[in-house]
């Protein structure tokens with residue numbers, strides 16, 4: 001492999017270094033392109049061929065359906081680790097020792113109370129507000145209550161910001177759900193594990209104790225691990241570019257929550273359930289929806305299918321599909337929606353339109369079926385995605401800041417009007 005790439009423009013040749021990553025991926029380093037060529041740039045809408053950074057956090061192999069966090073396979077982590085261990089691994093780079101994990105857990109629990117005045121902001125929202133909009137607002141508002149989390153010039157300040165948001169975010173998630181259901185806003189219990197605490201804060205009835213169900217605890221722990229990071233996806237890139245201006249961690253995360261909300265990204269898990277419900281209401285007529293998905297004149301897409309990187313099965317979808325069977329079986333739930341999902345996936349995977357375009361079920365296709373079985377309302381599905389993605393966003397933001405990456409400011413190719421003179425209104 002040559003260590004240089006050559007570009008020829010108008011008979012002039014320009015050489016650029018070739019970089020090779022630890023998994024043998026190859027990149028052309030074009031940092032000097034504009035200065036070397038007198039202003040030439042590359043153009044790549046959606047950054048389908050453009051790397052924004054070097055990162056040591058998550059590796060994806062889209063052709064072979066591989067996902068690893070800090071070198072550990074998602075299959076092993078989903079089976080053998082718990083969510084807090086994976087959060088530590090993503091953020092600090094190594095699986096924690098027992099002492100490190102205990103300290104991490106203790107430090108997080110020391111910040112598990114949220115300023116009561118946040119409830120006044122929450123109260124201002126109508127019950128009809130989408131939880132993702134509420135969550136993004138409350139996460140941004142945290143900065144006002146914890147201003148020392150903004151300027152993270154020291155590793156210690158950064159660590160304090162990180163454990164603070166890991167502690168308070170689940171409370172905001174639970175409050176967002178409870179507000180919608182007119183329930184009193186509950187606090188966690190520091191005697192519980194991170195995931196048990198989430199379930200208790202979300203679901204505890206004011207008039208009775210909350211009894212943990214290990215099936216739900218295990219299912220949620222696994223789902224959060226599977227959503228924890230995914231290299232430079234849309235919302236993570238948003239968190240990075242917001243943080244690159246040295247905006248604080250909480251507001252950078254709030255921008256990521258907003259990006260995740262879109263139905264082409266994290267909002268897809270809600271859109272999948274709504275699509276499956278529509279098919280069910282339509283008498284299970286999957287063929288009609290397949291035809292709509294393939295019709296270029298119809299904006300409808302098969303939600304939960306396709307992926308920018310995976311051109312093979314999304315490894316997370318495989319694990320979640322198996323978990324969906326297990327959870328529904330353990331809970332004794334016979335959900336026809338799962339059968340519709342499986343039927344639709346089978347049809348799509350045998351259809352030339354999907355085969356030719358390498359469209360497979362992604363992480364969002366089956367996850368909503370488990371959330372629903374757990375009693376989580378559909379408009380909270382993307383919030384659960386954000387809860388899982390939180391440590392990944394934090395890890396990527398921290399890496400970007402520790403590597404002192406430059407402020408993100410892409411260029412453009414201007415295709416508008418060239419210089420023209422102002423016309424007074426009488427002459428227009």
Ligand code: SDX
Nearest residue numbers: 230233264265266268293301302303304305306307308357
């Ligand atoms: C996530 O990036 C990440 O890592 C994201 C994520 C993460 O963990 O952070 O994995 C989470 O966002 C998963 C994706 C969830 N979104 C959906 O399920 C929405 C449905 N999927 C699509 O909108 C689409 O597949 C995307 C957005 C996921 C990817 O779009 P791309 O890479 O821009 O691909 P494209 O739109 O250029 O599609 C290529 C072709 C097109 O057809 P042609 O113009 O070539 O004829 O495939 C078609 C598309 O029309 N196509 C689909 C389709 N997805 C792509 N056709 C029907 N249904 C679909 N779902």
